[in-house]
Amino acid sequence: MMINRRLFLGGSASVTALAALAACGSGSSSSSDASATPVKLAASAINKQDRSKLSQGGSLSIPMSSMVPNYNPLHIDGGTTDNSGIQDFAGIHNFIYAEDGSFSAREEFCKDFTEEEKDGKTVVTMHLNPEAKWNSGDPITYADYQGCWKACNGTDDAFTEMVSSTDGWDHIESIEQGSDEYEMVVTFSSVFPDWSAVLSGTIVPSKLTESPEAFASWTDASDTDYWAGPFIVTSADSTKQAVVLEPNDAWWGEKPLLDTVTFKVVDASAQGTAFANKELDVVDTIIDASTYQQCEQRGDGEIRQAAGLQWRHFTMNGSTGLLADQKLRQAIVKGIDRETITKADLQGLPVPVSQLQLGNHLFAPQDADYQDNTGDLAFNKEQAVKDLESLGWTLPDGKEYREKDGQTLSIKYLRLPDTATSATEGKVLQANMKEIGVEIVMDDTNNDDFFPERVKKGNFEIVSFAWQGTPYPMNNIGQVYGKGSASNYTGVWSEDLEKLIDEVAVEADHAKRVKLAQDADKEIWQLAGVIPIYSRASYTAVPKKLANYGSFGLSSVRPEDVGYAK
Numbered sequence: 300m301m302i303n304r305r306l307f308l309g310g311s312a313s314v315t316a317l318a319a320l321a322a323c324g325s326g327s328s329s330s331s332d333a334s335a336t337p338v339k340l341a342a343s344a345i346n347k348q349d350r351s352k353l354s355q356g357g358s359l360s361i362p363m364s365s366m367v368p369n370y371n372p373l374h375i376d377g378g379t380t381d382n383s384g385i386q387d388f389a390g391i392h393n394f395i396y397a398e399d400g401s402f403s404a405r406e407e408f409c410k411d412f413t414e415e416e417k418d419g420k421t422v423v424t425m426h427l428n429p430e431a432k433w434n435s436g437d438p439i440t441y442a443d444y445q446g447c448w449k450a451c452n453g454t455d456d457a458f459t460e461m462v463s464s465t466d467g468w469d470h471i472e473s474i475e476q477g478s479d480e481y482e483m484v485v486t487f488s489s490v491f492p493d494w495s496a497v498l499s500g501t502i503v504p505s506k507l508t509e510s511p512e513a514f515a516s517w518t519d520a521s522d523t524d525y526w527a528g529p530f531i532v533t534s535a536d537s538t539k540q541a542v543v544l545e546p547n548d549a550w551w552g553e554k555p556l557l558d559t560v561t562f563k564v565v566d567a568s569a570q571g572t573a574f575a576n577k578e579l580d581v582v583d584t585i586i587d588a589s590t591y592q593q594c595e596q597r598g599d600g601e602i603r604q605a606a607g608l609q610w611r612h613f614t615m616n617g618s619t620g621l622l623a624d625q626k627l628r629q630a631i632v633k634g635i636d637r638e639t640i641t642k643a644d645l646q647g648l649p650v651p652v653s654q655l656q657l658g659n660h661l662f663a664p665q666d667a668d669y670q671d672n673t674g675d676l677a678f679n680k681e682q683a684v685k686d687l688e689s690l691g692w693t694l695p696d697g698k699e700y701r702e703k704d705g706q707t708l709s710i711k712y713l714r715l716p717d718t719a720t721s722a723t724e725g726k727v728l729q730a731n732m733k734e735i736g737v738e739i740v741m742d743d744t745n746n747d748d749f750f751p752e753r754v755k756k757g758n759f760e761i762v763s764f765a766w767q768g769t770p771y772p773m774n775n776i777g778q779v780y781g782k783g784s785a786s787n788y789t790g791v792w793s794e795d796l797e798k799l800i801d802e803v804a805v806e807a808d809h810a811k812r813v814k815l816a817q818d819a820d821k822e823i824w825q826l827a828g829v830i831p832i833y834s835r836a837s838y839t840a841v842p843k844k845l846a847n848y849g850s851f852g853l854s855s856v857r858p859e860d861v862g863y864a865k
Contacts (some may be wrong), residue, residue, distance in 0.1 A: 319615070338650045340665060340836055342398035343854040344603035346492035353862035356558050359845070361581045362573070365746060366537055370525070372501050373451055373519045373834055375785050376751065378463035381562070385520065388530040388544050388560055388858045391423070391439065391500035399772035401854040407431065407552040407857075408500060410557050420472065421487040421494050430551040433504050434531060435524035441483035444498070445474040446508035447556040448491070457511040458847045460785060466775035467497030470804060487663040489805045492812065493774035499603045513805035542566035556862030567718065568751055574840050575599065581848070587719055588647025595841035604649065606665045607837035608672055608768035611644070611720065613728070613830040614754075615761045618790025618804040621710065621762060625791070628827035630686035631710075632676045634735040640727045641833040644720050645807035650836040660780070661772045661816055668772070668813045672820045676827065683735045694736045701736040705725050709738040713753055713762040714742050724763045724832070770853045773816045776800045780823050789828030798823045 361384060370374035372386055393409040394402035410426040431439045438827065450458045453465035472488040487494060504525055507513050517525055520535035520542050531547035541563040546555040565573055571593025573579040585591050585602065594602055613635070615622050622628055623657050641652040655664060658671030675682075692701040692708050701708040712728060715721035729739040742760070744753055753759050766779070777800045778784050782792040799819040806812040837850035844864040847856045 303322065318848070324479065336651070338836075340604065340606040341850075341852075342606060343850060343852040344605040344839075345849040345854070345856065346603070347856070348859045348864065349846075350556060350862065352864065353556055353846055353860075354865045355554075355556055355636050355862075357863045358559045358561065359557055359580050359848075359861065360561045360563065360578070361583070362567075362570050362579055363562045364567065365522065365564055366535075366540060368751060369515065369518055370520050370522075371503050371507060371514060373447060373462055373503060374515060374517075375461055375463045375755065376515075377517075378640065378786070379750075382693075383767075385532070385542060385544070385562055386501075387533060387662065388508050389526040389528040389547070391431075391502060391527050392855070393498065394495060395857070396749070396770060396853055396855040397813045398852055398854045399790060402495060405500075413801045416490060417486075418801045421491045423485045423487075423494050423498060424477065425485070425732075427481040427483060428551075429715060432527065432549065432551075434526045434547070434549060435504070436549075437504060438480070439504075439527060440480040441476050442476060442480065443452060443502055443505045444483060444485070446505035447502045450508040450514055453829070455511075458514060459783075461511065461515060461788060464775055464784070465779040466489075466778050466781075466804075467493065471497070477670050486668075490807045491805060492807055493771045493804070496771045496774045498767070502780065517777040529553075530859075531558060532617055550859075552750050553857075553859050555859040566676050571840075580842055580845070582840040583837075585840060586648075586835060587644070588815075589719075591648060591838060597840070597842075599842055599844070600840055601843045603839045603841060605850035605852045607835040607850070608663070608852070609765045609837075610768065610834045611724075611763060611765045611832045612657075612661065613761055613763050614722070614788050615828050615830070616757055616759055616788065616790060617826075618757060619829050620760065621698060621708070624690070625825075625827060626686065626690055627692075627823070629676060629733075630683050630690065631737065632827050632830055633679045633686065634683035634731050635728060635830065636739065636828070637832050638678070639731075640724055643723045643727060645833070648836070648838070648857070655821050655833045655836065657669075657737060660820050660829060660831055661767060661776065662820075663772075666772065668816075671813070672824055674821065674824060676824055680731075680735060687735060687737075699736070700738040705789055706738065709739060709740055710743040711760040713749070713759040714741050714743050715746065715749060716741070718746075721763060724795070728761075728763075750821070755785075757788065757790065773803050773812055776803060776816075779828070779829065780819075789826070791826050791828045793822060796826070814815065 326525055360445045361380040367382045370376045371511055382559055391408050395405045396402045401797055408428055408431050410428050412425045414423050440841050448468050451462045451465055451468040453459050453469045470487050470491050474488045475484045477484045508788055527548045530544040533545045534543040544560040570582045571590035574582045574594050575596040582594055615628055617623055628726055645652055658668055658673040662669040679730055691703045694701050712724045712725045732739045778786045781800055782797055803815045803819055806815055839850045841849055846862055847860045
């Protein structure tokens with residue numbers, strides 16, 4: 300499965316990730332207690348097999364949370380894991396990633412590449428495969444990358460307000476043709492260590508970057524001109540809530556093993572049962588014990604376990620209202636018992652919560668460069684009360700909640716009431732805040748409106764959901780935390796952080812770069828807009844005979860090699 304590599308540091312905000320599964324069960328013999336023995340998580344678990352050992356034929360049914368609103372992966376509405384999953388089979392991927400995040404050329408799209416430093420600038424020369432074509436029949440050339448760069452580099456406000464990220468693109472000085480249209484020379488404005496993140500292949504044809512209207516127009520998956528890969532969409536049915544892919548007759552590489560790959564909308568709470576009943580072949584968002592146990596019931600199935608990329612957090616909207624006060628946000632953070640939330644969410648799953656508790660916005664606990672930067676924003680109920688008092692939020696006699704100038708300290712939590720993690724996190728948050736005199740009012744919504752109508756439009760005060768990580772923890776920091784980014788849902792930023800974001804992006808020395816990234820993370824903590832809760836282990840239920848698919852970690856394989864053992 301080709302992981303979408305260009306997605307920002309926190310990854311694509313995912314409706315799949317948002318739609319947490321059924322309530323935690325208590326029947327598992329495994330434990331998530333903080334005192335439990337740490338579990339050695341594999342870098343990946345995909346049953347890697349040579350395609351010669353696999354059968355030709357078969358189908359794969361994969362769940363998604365909702366139909367994708369826009370299939371342009373560079374558009375903010377296309378930056379979902381549902382779209383990324385489809386792109387894995389039908390999109391461009393220039394590199395194959397190993398378990399450690401290192402990469403090599405995927406020759407079906409990129410014959411080879413070279414990187415060098417010239418006059419203090421990173422210069423990358425890529426030889427694109429002349430056989431590679433969009434499904435329209437148009438060749439994939441440097442002009443497609445050039446169009447994406449111009450749309451996403453932040454110089455055109457009409458594009459910038461809708462692109463998922465300008466990071467990386469805004470460090471490119473030029474994209475030019477070399478000896479022919481398949482030789483692409485990319486010059487960055489300085490040294491840029493994470494050049495591969497932006498050139499990994501998440502692009503669209505130049506036709507979609509001709510205007511902002513064209514950029515936003517790819518809302519129908521059955522418009523196949525813009526796909527390119529071993530599979531092609533043959534059906535996109537909003538009524539049936541399914542997208543069907545079949546082998547692409549125009550594919551120039553090895554023939555895909557599978558006959559069909561179907562992405563269909565299945566409610567998160569029903570996925571475990573659907574897998575057990577063989578209505579689904581994959582459940583790749585097992586995040587609670589109930590679903591884990593349901594998936595274990597399938598006789599020919601197994602659950603593959605590895606280090607994960609998703610992490611849950613609270614996001615506070617600091618652009619307006621009471622939460623525009625940074626010191627108030629900091630006081631609230633000190634009142635949140637993140638460990639209790641982690642235990643409640645992960646009860647009954649095999650990996651102990653102590654191994655997954657998260658104190659960093661950039662690095663996961665399993666990363667060598669991880670450190671906990673929570674600092675003085677750690678859970679401290681007494682200090683939270685003192686801070687609120689100092690801000691003038693006092694607790695009148697006989698009242699439950701604090702007041703200031705006649706106003707009650709009341710905040711709305713955007714909740715998916717039928718989603719276990721959202722409901723659990725809201726319940727614990729409400730209890731935590733009541734203990735320090737802050738009222739949390741449940742603001743209920745549904746999956747269809749949660750992200751497009753509420754989070755993305757800033758129609759919330761505090762919310763919890765998950766981000767998806769990538770192999771580039773120090774790249775694209777500005778997408779989630781930078782000034783003016785469409786994906787910075789907090790609306791808060793600082794000059795100090797902007798300076799650090801710029802410095803991290805261009806620092807070539809790894810140790811110095813990590814130090815700058817840790818400084819950036821500490822500043823993000825102080826802004827108190829995004830509050831990490833925990834990182835997830837990856838549990839993926841699949842048929843035992845399925846090869847080259849499962850819990851990927853940082854790795855990727857060719858989708859045409861996904862198949863069943865003979």
